[in-house]
Amino acid sequence: MDRPVLDGSVPDHDEFPSQGPDATDPDADLRLELDQLRRAMRSRGTIDLARGILMAAFGLSQDDAWKVLVATSQHTNTKLRTLAEQVVDSAGGTPLPESVRKRLSAAVAETNAAADAQPQPQPQPQAQAQAQA
Numbered sequence: 001m002d003r004p005v006l007d008g009s010v011p012d013h014d015e016f017p018s019q020g021p022d023a024t025d026p027d028a029d030l031r032l033e034l035d036q037l038r039r040a041m042r043s044r045g046t047i048d049l050a051r052g053i054l055m056a057a058f059g060l061s062q063d064d065a066w067k068v069l070v071a072t073s074q075h076t077n078t079k080l081r082t083l084a085e086q087v088v089d090s091a092g093g094t095p096l097p098e099s100v101r102k103r104l105s106a107a108v109a110e111t112n113a114a115a116d117a118q119p120q121p122q123p124q125p126q127a128q129a130q131a132q133a
Contacts, residue, residue, distance in 0.1 A: 047084040049084070050083070051065040051066060053087055060112075068104065069084065071103075087104075
């Protein structure tokens with residue numbers, strides 16, 4: 001970039017190198033995917049621990065704890081791994097940020113309400129007769 005653009009014209013593409021994977025490198029996408037998978041594997045343990053904390057604290061199932069984490073992450077615009085770290089830290093005494101705490105509480109309440117609204121499976125008449133026999 002030898003010359004500044006002051007006249008409003010758009011400089012040639014070559015003046016601004018691409019910030020993404022190199023189009024001439026056939027392995028760039030694979031390296032990017034590998035990097036993302038490695039990051040996901042590093043954060044998985046923390047996310048699973050946060051799910052366990054939510055399960056124990058609020059009596060949630062594994063699926064419901066996951067739903068609470070995802071909903072809270074989305075509504076607070078917080079990365080899931082960052083939220084999981086905050087939940088784990090909160091179990092050690094570090095307070096959650098107020099906005100996260102409120103949203104987490106709301107997500108737990110919404111998840112419990114949805115679970116309560118689901119019809120419970122009724123036993124089949126044959127199963128009842130066999131159980132009594």
